[in-house]
Amino acid sequence: MVLLSIVVLLVVIGVVIYRRIPLPLGSAAVxxxxxxxxxxxPAFWSLWLVVPLAAVLLILNVPALRRPLLSKPxxxxxGKAMPSMSTTEREALEAGTTWWEKDLFSGRPDWHEFAQxxxxQxxxxxxxxxxxxVEELCGMLDEFDIHHHRKDLPEEAWQFLKDKGFLGLIIPKEFGGKDFGPYAQSRIMSKIASRSGTTAVTAMVPNSLGPGELLMKYGTDEQKQRWLPGLANGTEIPCFGLTGPEAGSDAGSIPDVGIVCKGEFEGQEVLGLKLTFSKRWITLAPVATVVGLAFKLHxxxxxxxxxSKSDYGITCALLPANHPGVEIGKRHHPGSPFMNGPIKGQDxxxxxxWIIGGAPMAGKGWRMLIECLGAGRGISLPALATASGEMLYRTVGAYARIRRQFNTEVGKxxxxxxxxxxxxxxxxxxxxxxxxxTKGLETGSPSVMTAMAKYHATEMMRRVVNHSMDVVGGRAIQHGPRNFLALPYQSVPVAITVEGANILTRSLMIFGQGAMRCHPYLFDELxxxxxxxxxxxxxxxxxxxxxxxxxLFSNLLRVKLFGITRARFSGVPExxxxxxxxxxxxxxxxxxxLAVTSDMALGILGGDxxxxxxxxxxxxxxxxxxxxxxxxxxxxxxxxRTDEEDAHAEYALRYALYTAQEALYDFYRNFPKRTMACALKWMVFPLGRVLTxxxxNAIRTLGGLILEDNPVRKAFRPFVYENDKADDPIGRVETTYQMLLSLEPTWSTFVRAQAKGELTGETLDxxxxxxxxxxxxxxEDIARLKEYDAKxxxxxxxxxFDKL
Structure with a gap:
């Protein structure tokens, strides 16, 4: 009976902890x-046991006792271990919102919420x-011509972008904009990017981090009326000056300053700012008519x-590019010919x-920027990456089917x-x-989620492009109008670097912000x-x-039970x-x-x-x-569901969760407190790894599917721009591939017989x-086989080329 009673008591305590029952109710249940x-x-009624139990419950439930005995130490x-939080850090952490990533960090995802x-759409x-x-725009673009000859978009493409509202996708209709949602913006940018990365970047900037979004969220009514209609119809071209020689990813350290003073403007003495700044890598700067600036205000x-206040911190202002003293420098050469250059100004x-939002928004610039970075990180850059992935799925898969070596399709x-x-x-x-x-962006500006999107999408793009270069080989290296891969390969570093270097995004932002923004208590405790x-x-x-x-204790119990059972009985969406x-x-x-490991790491290492x-x-x-x-x-x-889509999802899921698992193993292997590291590993993986x-077999399956016109390949078709022109770099591959599919298995029968020496003749005919x-x-197949062989x-x- 003693053993049974202990088991029952432990079960009740376990249920209270596991279900996170409120402390007073849980204490009453115990x-x-x-x-x-x-x-x-009867031993349970012994004073030797009742008194300690009562003491513990009283200390936990009575704040007057708990505070000095437990919380204060x-x-x-x-207070001594945690580093002080600067105003800039606090503003960055308070900016934006959270979404499903917060549930995942909590250790207890709400799958009912996820199902909703x-x-x-x-x-x-x-x-x-x-x-x-978008189709019409793509049809007038030739990326080789843009990149190697014009070093700019064709004039008709520039005008089309302006006339058709491409530069005002995010601007409300009342100001002449399109007011499109995040998903539509992403689809538009990725389709353009599948045709011309230069054009995509050109259209991307006004619709991501730029004056338009800042004005919409923070601008005064007068500023909105002054600038938004022109930004929507393309008569105003915006750029935003943030990075400089001394401040790249560490934008909070910008040396550019604005001093509040009185000066003359339009013949009158007014209160204003004297700005000194030097910016570089500013996209659209060479053609901009309106310049947004970030600087430190004093x-x-x-x-x-x-x-009582002299240093206001980072502030954002908006000024015409032709304003006296503003110097638009010569163009940079970022490896892709989109407009990019420096901006300078002295006094x-x-x-x-002209402060965005007026004087009341002085010093609020960092928060403004953090909240508005979401479009670039969560929409534009992942759209470029997704376009590369889907286009190269189709083109490299087709090419690997067309190209033969050693009498075998190279893709096999x-x-x-x-x-x-x-x-x-x-x-x-x-x-x-x-x-x-993009669904998450409909709910607000989740800064952690968009940092994840920027880093992982662009890193996947890097993998895809590098693999594609390996598969296509020499055909991909030689630049020219036929090459569908060299220019995407050359532009990868742009996406990797812009909006913050990927190294710092991974090592500082995702967990640094994630721990504070997604943990249910940590930021408020700090x-x-x-x-x-x-x-x-x-x-x-x-x-x-x-x-x-x-x-913490709930997650400890959950992770131990999940580790032992491999989570087989845990909840899932309905x-x-x-x-x-x-x-x-x-x-x-x-x-x-993740929840348990993060809590333990933060508790042991603190600010370190x-x-x-x-x-x-x-x-x-x-x-x-x-x-x-x-x-x-x-x-x-x-x-x-199809077998083909199941195979793609199975491979992708296994890769993602295996990567997560191995990241935890690497964390435990390198955690400085070895005893705690071993304990954590035993808690989470008591039976060893759960995933391989x-x-x-999975590699062979997916490697075979990419050669076929399978349902996933067909589903990607509307997301990219393709045509059936035989002289187009993409159209040439796709039309040849489709002709090959129409001739199978006749073509395969012929090339096998030819390879085995079963056919006589010196010529193909x-x-x-x-x-x-x-x-x-x-x-009746001979004529078509000859045509296919020529294609x-x-x-x-x-x-x-005659000369370069």
């Missing part, structure tokens, strides 16, 4: 259970714009009305009203399939990721610790800390099927593992974890890959006649 068990085991230790998320107007204006004389005076060599399977997986993942992220009123800070910390402990159920359960395990970039980057990888896996499952569930990477005479092919050979050729 006390009542203890009392009732006394009837079975922790409060004091953390629907993928984004285009409106009728957005679909019409894609089918008409008010040494208190002219803004607050004599440039502007009215204070297993070494090649290792590359093409990864291309297929990445393309599928990027489309799923794009749709999930604010309480660093509050100016320490007494009130302790009271706030006390409430948060006790909830945090409940959160619409989960036999394909997705186990994947959701694996996400449950890894999500709980921020400097341990290798460790924090691995936790960021876990968080990101869990989000990516959820995106794949959501995307997969939105379509009628995709095996050879003679061998075709011999094959027909021997009944291997039909006479096939033409498809393999590279360009040659």
């Amino acid at each position: 006390a009542l259970t203890w009392y009732l068990l006394g009837y079975l085991t 922790v409060f004091q230790v953390l 998320i629907g993928l984004p 285009l409106t009728q107007e957005e679909q019409s714009f894609l089918d008409n204006e 008010d040494p004389d208190g002219l803004l009305g607050d004599s 440039v005076f502007i009215p204070v009203d 060599f297993e070494g090649v399939q290792e590359a093409t399977a990864d291309i297929a997986s990445c393309a599928y993942t990027m489309e799923a990721f794009r749709q999930m992220v 604010q309480a610790i660093q509050a100016s009123d320490q007494e009130q800070g302790l009271k706030d910390f006390d409430k948060l800390f006790i909830r945090h402990m409940g959160h 619409n989960a099927n036999e394909f997705s159920r186990r994947w959701y359960q694996r996400i449950n395990l890894l999500s709980a593992g 974890l921020k400097r341990r970039e290798l460790l924090s980057a691995r936790l960021g990888d876990v968080h990101s890959q869990l989000f990516i896996a959820c995106a794949i499952l959501k995307f997969h569930s939105a379509h009628a 990477k995709p095996d050879d 003679e061998r075709l006649d011999d094959a027909a005479a021997k009944g291997l092919i039909r006479n 096939r050979y033409d498809c393999l050729l590279t360009d040659a």
